[in-house]
Amino acid sequence: MRNTKQREAIIEVLKNGDHLSAEDIYSKVNETMKVDLSTVYRNLNIMYNNGKIVKVTTSDGVNKFCLSIRHHSHLICLKCNKIYEIPCCLSNELHEICNKMEFDDREHNINVYGYCKECSKKMKGKD
Amino acid sequence: MRNTKQREAIIEVLKNGDHLSAEDIYSKVNETMKVDLSTVYRNLNIMYNNGKIVKVTTSDGVNKFCLSIRHHSHLICLKCNKIYEIPCCLSNELHEICNKMEFDDREHNINVYGYCKECSKKMKGKD
DNA sequence: GTAATTGCAAAAAGTTTGCAATTCG
DNA sequence: CGAATTGCAAACTTTTTGCAATTAC
Numbered sequence: 001m002r003n004t005k006q007r008e009a010i011i012e013v014l015k016n017g018d019h020l021s022a023e024d025i026y027s028k029v030n031e032t033m034k035v036d037l038s039t040v041y042r043n044l045n046i047m048y049n050n051g052k053i054v055k056v057t058t059s060d061g062v063n064k065f066c067l068s069i070r071h072h073s074h075l076i077c078l079k080c081n082k083i084y085e086i087p088c089c090l091s092n093e094l095h096e097i098c099n100k101m102e103f104d105d106r107e108h109n110i111n112v113y114g115y116c117k118e119c120s121k122k123m124k125g126k127d
Numbered sequence: 128m129r130n131t132k133q134r135e136a137i138i139e140v141l142k143n144g145d146h147l148s149a150e151d152i153y154s155k156v157n158e159t160m161k162v163d164l165s166t167v168y169r170n171l172n173i174m175y176n177n178g179k180i181v182k183v184t185t186s187d188g189v190n191k192f193c194l195s196i197r198h199h200s201h202l203i204c205l206k207c208n209k210i211y212e213i214p215c216c217l218s219n220e221l222h223e224i225c226n227k228m229e230f231d232d233r234e235h236n237i238n239v240y241g242y243c244k245e246c247s248k249k250m251k252g253k254d
Numbered sequence: 255g256t257a258a259t260t261g262c263a264a265a266a267a268g269t270t271t272g273c274a275a276t277t278c279g
Numbered sequence: 280c281g282a283a284t285t286g287c288a289a290a291c292t293t294t295t296t297g298c299a300a301t302t303a304c
């Protein structure tokens with residue numbers, strides 16, 4: 001993996017805003033410099049295959065990416081599609097289960113779908 | 128939600144083969160009767176929104192669907208993309224976390240990516 | 255009857271690819 | 280220099296949509 005200014009810019013964007021779609025990243029990068037959308041996709045793929053980033057799919061089917069620095073478990077709002085990161089405390093339990101099933105686990109993500117505090121509030125008001 | 132023969136056929140297919148892509152479902156249904164791909168998608172969307180089915184994305188980006196009868200936690204092989212279901216024993220722990228974060232959790236899925244027994248074996252042989 | 259559903263065709267959205275030019279190490 | 284990466288345009292895949300005809304309740 002080389003160190004190009006395009007890739008750096010993409011990583012920079014990911015460092016700041018977490019959980020961005022390819023399109024999001026493309027827009028943000030292009031505020032600073034001109035980078036092609038295909039370059040964004042190619043880099044996301046490379047980084048994904050190298051385990052540098054993590055992919056999360058919101059309930060409306062949009063893939064969002066974030067740097068895989070630490071654990072990746074998410075609360076995903078069904079209303080506003082915001083993604084909240086939670087510290088994953090279940091790694092050991094999961095690993096245990098995989099051991100039993102002879103599954104060589106490399107990565108996991110826990111996605112909880114529901115309604116975030118804000119949306120819950122709003123919905124209570126309206127309904 | 129009405130009860131059409133197309134929808135019944137789709138459900139029937141899902142009952143038998145678990146974790147199928149829209150394309151898979153389309154093919155299988157069409158072994159018996161003629162159903163349009165758009166009908167498959169429309170039904171999958173409706174059923175998804177009504178919580179009847181669950182969506183899982185394999186590492187190669189393919190969306191797969193299965194009936195949401197019970198818990199849904201998966202071991203997803205990075206090599207062969209097969210999806211193994213595991214009984215989710217972490218519901219309580221997760222719910223606890225959501226409570227603390229004031230997140231109204233409705234559904235969760237735990238996806239563990241790694242290598243299944245068979246693929247692990249094969250890889251050991253080769254590498 | 256009427257509202258939901260379907261098939262068909264066409265469009266939209268998301269992602270990948272071929273190729274020549276460029277750039278990093 | 281040589282391999283990896285880029286931009287551009289075009290292709291491909293997946294999913295959605297408009298519309299008229301049909302069907303379930």
